[in-house]
Amino acid sequence: AQSVAQPEDQVNVAEGNPLTVKCTYSVSGNPYLFWYVQYPNRGLQFLLKYITGDNLVKGSYGFEAEFNKSQTSFHLKKPSALVSDSALYFCAVSPQGSSASKIIFGSGTRLSIRP
Amino acid sequence: SQTIHQWPATLVQPVGSPLSLECTVEGTSNPNLYWYRQAAGRGLQLLFYSVGIGQISSEVPQNLSASRPQDRQFILSSKKLLLSDSGFYLCAWDRGRPDTQYFGPGTRLTVL
Numbered sequence: 001a002q003s004v005a006q007p008e009d010q011v012n013v014a015e016g017n018p019l020t021v022k023c024t025y026s027v028s029g030n031p032y033l034f035w036y037v038q039y040p041n042r043g044l045q046f047l048l049k050y051i052t053g054d055n056l057v058k059g060s061y062g063f064e065a066e067f068n069k070s071q072t073s074f075h076l077k078k079p080s081a082l083v084s085d086s087a088l089y090f091c092a093v094s095p096q097g098s099s100a101s102k103i104i105f106g107s108g109t110r111l112s113i114r115p
Numbered sequence: 116s117q118t119i120h121q122w123p124a125t126l127v128q129p130v131g132s133p134l135s136l137e138c139t140v141e142g143t144s145n146p147n148l149y150w151y152r153q154a155a156g157r158g159l160q161l162l163f164y165s166v167g168i169g170q171i172s173s174e175v176p177q178n179l180s181a182s183r184p185q186d187r188q189f190i191l192s193s194k195k196l197l198l199s200d201s202g203f204y205l206c207a208w209d210r211g212r213p214d215t216q217y218f219g220p221g222t223r224l225t226v227l
Contacts (some may be wrong), residue, residue: 034215042160042204043121043218090159103216107158 002027006106021076021109023091031072034092045113081113117142121219134193138206146208153203181210201226
């Protein structure tokens with residue numbers, strides 16, 4: 001079955017330190033990969049996506065993600081965390097050739113940045 | 116630019132009452148539209164999607180229904196709400212595969 005895994009329910013990082021939010025996937029073919037962020041009582045905001053090309057994708061708010069095909073991972077990273085980065089982060093995958101509905105979301109990782 | 120609206124923002128309804136949530140998209144034509152439910156601030160469950168006017172696909176059997184009376188309008192309904200219908204309802208749109216989905220601000224529904 002096709003799936004997305006975010007193995008950490010919560011990630012705690014001190015402000016100014018680098019952060020990583022992990023995501024692995026299991027889909028057939030070459031998927032399209034996404035990261036979204038959600039602040040309390042808000043909709044999801046698009047951060048970045050990988051479709052093809054350079055494995056390192058840069059997105060909004062200084063975030064980037066690295067696509068690793070051999071490890072089937074798409075980890076979200078930021079060199080220096082801000083308190084305002086505290087939010088819920090979702091990884092999502094859209095299998096190549098899938099229909100309109102088939103974006104699979106991970107269960108989410110809560111990122112907490114302490115001052 | 117495109118924007119997506121949802122209303123109401125919050126709703127408290129008694130068990131057994133009807134429901135109507137509305138989603139509209141501006142600045143694009145013939146979008147794919149989606150309804151998701153998010154429980155307890157965690158994962159998203161796809162409820163319905165639509166690729167055109169009057170075309171609705173249901174992903175899970177439930178107490179809810181959806182309609183798309185106009186190109187950029189998507190409505191989520193129920194005739195009789197259950198306690199288990201409580202949650203955060205999100206509408207989203209995209210231009211079709213492959214594309215990013217863009218989400219509305221959400222509706223917080225509490226069924227008492």
